[in-house]
Amino acid sequence: MGLIKAFAGAIGGAFADSWKDIIVPAAFDEMTAVVPGVKQGQNNGRGSNTKSSYGIITNDSKVYVPENTAAIIFNEGGLTDVITEPGGFTVTDGEPSIFTNSDLADRLDALIHESWERFKFGGQPAAQKAIVYVNLREIRGNKFGTPGPLVYNDAFYGADLEVLARGQYTIKIKDPIRFLKEFVPANTTYYSFADDAATSQLFAEFIAQFNASLNGLSATYRISQLPAQSLILANAITGGAEDTNGWLRRFGLSIEKIAIESIEFSQDSRELVKQFNTNRMS
Structure with missing residues (x-):
């Protein structure tokens, strides 16, 4: 049979x-x-x-x-x-x-x-x-938020202050072959950036780049001026190039656009800035 x-x-x-x-x-x-x-x-x-x-x-x-x-x-x-x-x-x-x-x-x-x-x-x-x-379109809605306060070495106040931020960024797959070979697991026919396993490494690298770019502004902008510099910070993160963190070379994808929704400093930093200004006025 x-x-x-x-x-x-x-x-x-x-x-x-x-x-x-x-x-x-x-x-x-x-x-x-x-x-x-x-x-x-x-x-x-x-x-x-x-x-x-x-x-x-x-x-x-x-x-x-x-x-x-x-x-x-x-x-x-x-x-x-x-x-x-x-x-x-x-x-x-x-x-x-x-x-x-x-x-x-x-x-x-x-x-x-x-x-x-x-x-x-x-x-x-x-x-x-x-x-x-x-998908070769911009993949939108990749939300980020600082997992904790980031240190901002403020040259004006001469102190390490703390910053919290949140926003979104878009990803675009520029090289689908490299993306499939180097980023997507083998024998995978469905893959989504909604999965934490797909984005955890990208998120960690993005926050590291965000922190470095943020502190690159500390010699020019006081912490209180940061909320008005979100576009400058976003451009600093991408560096005016497509290969942020080497993602294009490594994975065939890049960050297309960053929208920083809020930048604010921690309560402790607010108190330090308030005390500093009070002392200057007295």
Whole structure:
């Protein structure tokens, strides 16, 4: 029975996977960086190919790429194609299909060959091809807040004061290949910056850069002047370049925009500044 079942599964699976596919990205949300390509199995209830195997993309299948999105094709775990231009594309190096325009005998030979290959693997396809989509838009809503007071060495007051800040920044994936190879874990088809595990290292590096840039202003601005210098501080963090903290070189992404919502000093620092001003006036 095992031999018959495996053979039947190989024939049935090969035939089902011969249907041409329409591949589109799964739904993105505001924080999503990577989604899998999914087969559009139904069109107004008329589609019937909903049981094809994972990892199989047939020749002449259609791949649709939206605006500001990269489609990355993997074959046997290796990256083979990158599409960043929006539009529809036809797969030419997929698995043979009995519905292509080649000679019928060749198509049947391909089906028999694929069935035999599956028979050797217990009815499962040996090929593994996958498509993922990478979001190339600005990914907004990355909130930050200083985890504790940051020391601000104020040259005017000649003291180490404390600053608290919060805001948001946007991330943009500039190099989707490097991003997938160096930042996203292997064999991952869905990735979101809403996940703390995805952003914890970036957040720590951002706060370190924020602190360094903040203290770079201490020789010019008193702590009481900082709330009016949020744009200057934001530009200081990025340094006028795209490669803050080497993210572009390391991970293929960069900070696009920083919005500092508030900068305020701690209560202890307020008291020190108040006492300093009182002494000067007395």
